[in-house]
Amino acid sequence: MDRLVSPKVTKEIVNKYGFRFSKSLGQNFLIDENILYKIIDGAEVNKEDMVIEVGPGIGTLTQALAEEANKVIAIEIDKNLLPILSETLGDKDNVEIVNEDVLKLNLHKLIEEKCEGKPVKVIANLPYYVTTPIIMKFLEEKVPVKNIVVMIQKEVADRMQAKPRSKDYGSLSVAVQYYCEPHIITKVPRSVFIPQPNVESTVIRLTVRDEPKVKVKDEKLLFAVVRAAFGKRRKTLLNALTNSGLGVDKEIIKKVLEESGIEGNRRGETLTIEEFAKLSDILYDYK
Structure with a gap:
């Protein structure tokens, strides 16, 4: 299968299947190879890694992840994308598609069954409207995750890594930093997506701490x-x-x-x- 990160190939696949982008699901497909590999490099993916990708779309990032990781579990909520993923990832025997809502999944069970119970890396271009619930699900449920590398709305990334006494510092800053060490990998312009979103994006790495930043009674x-x-x-x-x-x-x-x-x-x-x-x-x- 040709590289999906090409704008030409992405448009051809979308047109071939008559796929209609869903605003409610926040679907924007990446068409920039430079950003693609910044995501993978930021997660330090290697042949030993089990990767969970949330929202593979047509499989653009999934293709590249499959070449670098041991196994990729791609969780996709939109049934309309399954025929496309079957074609674009058909030659990747280390990719498994799970047609579910990640917010309703038993992630511990998923990892136990499909990742041999090994710690995973979570990598995703997340829909902006569910960014925080998805990230906090992995953290609050104490899913065995090494790091989370996600492309999210710039303002949300700014809040995640904000320090006290700054305008962006708030409850999300405290929650994320309680569980993780955040690090901005790169800023992402709107022009690298089809269709273009209305906001700027950022790729952020959340390195999950072995123990929370502070120990508390409750x-x-x-x-x-x-x-x-x-x-x-x-x-x-x-x-x-x-x-x-x-x-x-x-x-x-x-x-x-x-x-x-x-x-x-x-x-x-x-x-x-x-x-x-x-x-x-x-x-x-x-x-």
Whole structure:
């Protein structure tokens, strides 16, 4: 099969099957070989690797991954793409297509059955509307993943790697950095897709930590505190945590802040992950 990354071949395949791009599924196909290999190089794919690709589209990235990896499991939700994938990947015996919604999949079972239970690398050009739910599913369910290399909306990538006291820093920054070490690989212009999306993209690598960045007594409580702190960014911590649904009155919040050495007039965007961990651990003892 000819290289799909060619704009000419991509258009021919799409026209041959009368494929209609779905806006609701966020379908944009990559047509730039340079970006393609930046994704693969960024994930450091080798012949030992088991790779899960989410949303293979017509198989552009999948083709290249199959040449570099041990095995590729491509999860595609759109049934209309299955006949195309059958043709474009028909000569790749180390590729398996799974026609499912990744958000509904038992990923641990999938890896156990199809990847011999080995840790995997996740590589994808993710639909923008489900970027965060897909990434957080892999992280929160503690799926055995070495790294996640994804092409996502630039603004989301900026938030994932943002530091405290920056405008992009928020609950997503804390959640991703709790589990991973983020690293921007490259920025991606709109012109390298068919059809062109309305936003700029970024390829980001999330290297999954062996252990979370901080150790806490209650992970769920940590993220509840983080969400509360960022729920209303203009509010001070004292007011944000008091009126947040944490179920703790203002006097307790005052005591927790005092014991943690964190001033109540600070805002959530100024706190490090370590400070959020300290807050949640002290709060845990009061609940």
